[in-house]
Amino acid sequence: HLAKALQLCDPTGSWHTARDGLAELVCCLGLIAGTLSKIAQDIALLAQTEVGEVKEPAIAGRGVSSTMPHKQNPVLSQQIIVAARAVRGLVPVMLEAMTQDHERGTGVWPSEWALIPDACSHALAALDLMEELMAGLRVDEVRMAANIKLSQDFVYAEAVMMSLAHHVGRQRAHDLVEIAVRRSDAEPFNRALLSIPEIEEFLSEEELDSIFSGDLHRAAGRAATKQVLGARRQAD
Numbered sequence: 001h002l003a004k005a006l007q008l009c010d011p012t013g014s015w016h017t018a019r020d021g022l023a024e025l026v027c028c029l030g031l032i033a034g035t036l037s038k039i040a041q042d043i044a045l046l047a048q049t050e051v052g053e054v055k056e057p058a059i060a061g062r063g064v065s066s067t068m069p070h071k072q073n074p075v076l077s078q079q080i081i082v083a084a085r086a087v088r089g090l091v092p093v094m095l096e097a098m099t100q101d102h103e104r105g106t107g108v109w110p111s112e113w114a115l116i117p118d119a120c121s122h123a124l125a126a127l128d129l130m131e132e133l134m135a136g137l138r139v140d141e142v143r144m145a146a147n148i149k150l151s152q153d154f155v156y157a158e159a160v161m162m163s164l165a166h167h168v169g170r171q172r173a174h175d176l177v178e179i180a181v182r183r184s185d186a187e188p189f190n191r192a193l194l195s196i197p198e199i200e201e202f203l204s205e206e207e208l209d210s211i212f213s214g215d216l217h218r219a220a221g222r223a224a225t226k227q228v229l230g231a232r233r234q235a236d
Helices: 020-046 075-096 109-135 141-149 154-168 170-183 189-194 205-212 215-235
Strands: none
Touching: 020 075, 020 109, 075 109, 154 170, 154 189, 154 205, 154 215, 170 189, 189 205, 205 215
16 A cells, blocks of 8 residues: 555565666665755855845845844755765765575675665755745845956857857857957947947847847746747656
C-alpha cells in the first residue's frame, strides 16, 4: 500500500546488491540542489550594495546585522547554499556505498540509512526556502538600468555587430564595432558608431536607438523563457 501511494514499482531483482536506484535518487537530489545553489548564489551577488539589483523578502528582524542596523544580509540565499552543499556532499558518499562485498556489505549499506534521509531533508529545505525567496524577491529595475549605463552602453555592442553583420559580414562588423569602442573614450558609444561611414551606411540612428533601448534583449529573454516553459509543459 505504501509503495502504491508513492507510485513505486516492484524492482523485480534483489535490491541488496543493486544500489543504483538509491544512488540515482541521491544524485538527482544533488543536481536539484546544485541548481538551487546557483540561483541563490546569483541572488546573493545581485543583492550586494555595489550592485543592488535585487533584495530578499523583507521580514522584521530577519537578516539584520548585529552591528549595522541598516544592513540586510541575504540569509535565505545563504541557507539554500548551505543546504545544497550538504546534499552535494552526500552524493559521492552514496556512490561509494555502491561498492560493497557480496550481498550485504559490512558497514557499507547501513550508511545509507542516515545518508538518504539527510539528502532528502536538506534538498526539501532548500526547495522550501527557494519558494519563499522567489515569491518575495524584490527587483530594482531602476538600479538595473543604471548599472547597464555604467558599461557605457557597450553591453549592446554584440547586438550592433550582429545587425551590421547582415550587411558586411560578421568579421567586418566585429572590426568596425571594435573601432567604435576605442573611439568611445572621446564620445558616447552611439555617436562613435555613427561617426564610422561604413556603419552609418547600413544602420540608422533610429535602428541604433532601438538596439540601445534594450527592447531586443528583453524580447529575446521573454522568448527564451516561453520556449523553455513550453517544452517543459509538453514533456509533462
